[in-house]
Amino acid sequence: MKKRFLKRATSLALAAAMCVSIAFTGCSGSGSSSKPAASAAPTASAATANGDSGKYPAASTLPHYTIGIVIHSTQDFLTSHLKDYMDYLGKSFNVDFKFQIIENFSDDTYLNAIENLCSQGVNGVICTNFSGTAIVKGISICQSHKIYMGIGFSQITDSSIRDAALNNPYYVGSAYESDFKAGYDIVKTLADKGCKNIAAIGYTPGITCHDRRWAGILQAFKDNPNIKKVGEYRGTNWTPALQNFLATNSDMDGVAITLLGMELCSQPIKAAGKEGKVKIACVDFSEKSLEGLKSGELAITIGGQFVDTLFPFLLMYNKLAGTPLSDKAEEIQVPLVECTTAQQFEDYMKYVNGSIWPWTADEAKAYVKKFNPNAKIGDLIDAAASYSTENVKQRHAQWFK
Amino acid sequence: MQSKGKSAIGNAVKVICVPLLVYAFFAVFSHGKFGSANSMVAIAQQTIAATLVSLAMAPNLLCNRFDLSVGAIMTMSSIMGTYFAIKNSIPLPVFVILVIGTAIVMNSITGLAYLGMKVPAMVTTLGICMIYEMLTNLLNIGWCTALPEQYTIFGNIPTCFIIFAVMLVVFYLIFTHTEFGYNVRAIANGQQIAKNIGIKPKKNAFLMFVMSGVFVGVASLINVSISGQVASEQYFSSANILFNCMLGFYVGLALLRYCNLMVGILIGNFIMTMMSAGLLALGLKSSLQNVAAGLVILVIMIVTSNQGRISDYFAMKHKAKEIQKRISTSNG
16 A cells, blocks of 8 residues: 555656646746847848848858857846957858856866867857966866867956966967956946945855956045945845845845846845835846836846956957968957946947847957958957947947947 | 743744844844835745745655755756746646646656665765756756746745745644644654654655655746756755855754744744845955854854753843852751
8 A cells, every 4th residue: 555655656756747747847948038129020121130241251251160158147238249259240151159058167067168169179269257276277188188278257366377378379269358446347337316324245266257346346445434334245245235234234235246136135125124225236237127227226236247258259250261360369348338327227228238249240350460461469359348228329329320 | 921921932032033133233233225115025035935944855864864965956947947938838827837847857866765775864965966966967958048027927926935834834834733743743853762662664765755846846937937047966965055045044054942843944044034134234355254153153053052051041140140049048
C-alpha cells in the first residue's frame, strides 16, 4: 500500500516536472518578446538608414569572420538591444556573432568561455565586463589560438598588467564607459533636486564598472558636504538593505544605486509608505525608466551603453582585415546618456534606441581602413567621445524629418 | 510542578536574553538610530522569508542532509510566477499556485534525485542547484525584473505576518503532533535505530523534500511580494539566501535545550536579521560589514553553544562553595 503511494507520488512529481520543462521550453523561445521598441518593424526611412548605401562593398563580397561575445545575458533591456545591434552590424560586415552567455563573473567562467569559443574556431573574442588579472590569461589563451581579443564595458585598471596587455599583438583594446562620472552624477542630481539624506547602494565589489560607479558615488558625498550619506551597502541583498535604511532614517529622501533603481527600489519605498518622499537615482536604463521619470520617482537614470561593443568590434575588424587602426591596443571611452526628464528619455528611445541604429553599418564602415583608407584611430576615439542623444539626432537628422 | 514552571520561565528568559543583548548592543552603538518601532517592524518583516526557509531546511538538516538547492528553488519559483504575471497577466490565485507549486515540484525533483542517485545530499543538491540557477537565467525576462504591483499584496503588513503565523502553526503541528514529525525526530536521532523500529527513511526523506517545497514556496511568495522584483542567480549566489538561513537554524539548534525548535529558529533568524540591520545602522563601511557580521555570528554561536558548559561551570562552583561551607561548619 505504502509502496504504491510512493510510486504514485513519484510519478506525479515526474509528470509535474515534465510540465514545468515544457513550460520552460516554451518560455525560452518567447524571451525575445521583451525586446525594446527598437525591434518594431522599421519604417521606410529606418530601412534606408540601416541599409547599405552601396558606398562600401556588399557583405557577400567580404571575407566571413566569426566573433564570440562573452556576456551575462542577451535578454534584458540593455543586452537584448546590444545583441540586436551586433547582429545587424554582422549582416553588413559578413560577421557571425556567437554569444556565449556566462552565468557569473568569476575569472574561471570567463576563461572557460574564451577557451570554449576558441575551440569553436572563432576569429576573435570580445569579453564584456572582464576585469582583473585574469585578462592576461584570457589574452594568452587567445594568443595560443592565434585569435584576437577585445573587452567591452571595462578597462584594465591594474598598472602591472596594463602595459603587457596593451602591447600584446592579439589584444585589440577595450571600450569602457564614464562610470565614475555616472556614479558622481546620480548623487549630485539627487542633491540638486533637493535630497539631503541619501542612501548609497551598489553591486557586489569586483566588477570594474560597478566599482567605478561606487567610487563616483563616494566622491560626490565628499564633494557635497550639504548632503548626508545615511548609510552604504554593497552586495545583492538590496531589498533588506533599503528597507533598513528607510526604517532607521525617517528623514531619508534619496537613494543612489549603481544599477536598475526602479526595479530594485520602487516596491520597498512604496511598502515603507515613502512613495513620493524618496527619490531614486540609478545607472542602467530599463523598461520602467520612463514611468519613473514621468512620476518624478526617478530623479536621474544613466545608460545607453549598448553601443559599447561596436568599438572593440571595429578595432578587431580592422586587425582581421589586416589594416589595424593602431600599432597597439586602444582604450576607448564611451560617454553614458543621462536622462533627468521624461522628454530626454523619450528622445533617447526615439533617436538612439529606436529603429535607426546610433551608428549605421555604413557609418561604422567609415572607421575601417580597408573600406576607408583615411580612417584613423583618433577619429574612432572622437566618434565614441561624441556619443549622445543630441549627437545621434544631428547625424541622423535627414531620416527624422 | 513549581520547579517545572520555574525552569520554564528560566528557559524563556535565557531564550529572550540573546536577541535582547543583540538589540541593546546595536541600539547603544548606533546612537538610537537602530531599534525604533519602524526599524523593528522592518526587521520582523525581513525575518519572515528567512525563517520559512530555515523551517523548510530544518527536517533535512536534522537528518544531516544539506539541501543546497533551496536558494535556487526560491528564486526559480519567484521567477516562474513573475514571468507569467508579466507575460500573461495571470490572476492572483494562479500566481500563488504557480510560485508555491513550482517550489514543491522542484523540491520533489531534488528529493527524487537524491533518493535515486544514492550520493550524499550535499553533492546531489549542489549539482541540482547549479542546474536550477542556470534555469533562472534562461527563464528570467531580464537580469532583474520588477513584479507588477497587483501581485505584491502578500508583502503588505499585516498580510505577510498572518501568512507567517499560519505557517508557523502548520510547522509546529507537523513537527510535534504528526507521525511524520515523530519519524523525522527518530531518524535525526539515529537512522539505523529508526529503520529497525519500522520507520521508512526513504519515504520520509521524500516527504521532507515535499514539505520543504511548501515552505520554500511560501517564503518565495512573501519575498518576491516584499521586494517587488526578481533577479537571476549567478555565481552560486543562491547560497547567500541559504547560508544566512542555515545560521538561523543553527542558532535555533543551540537554543533547543531551552525552547521548541521552531521558536529557536524564529529567534535565530530574528537575530540574524537584526544584525544585518544593526550593522547598516552603525554606518560601517560596506567592506567592513561582512567582517563584522562574521564576528558577531561567531560570538553568538560560541555563547549559545557553550551555554550548558557555562551553567555547568557556575553550578560546580556553587557546589564547591557549599561543600566548603559544610566542611568549615563541621570543622567549626
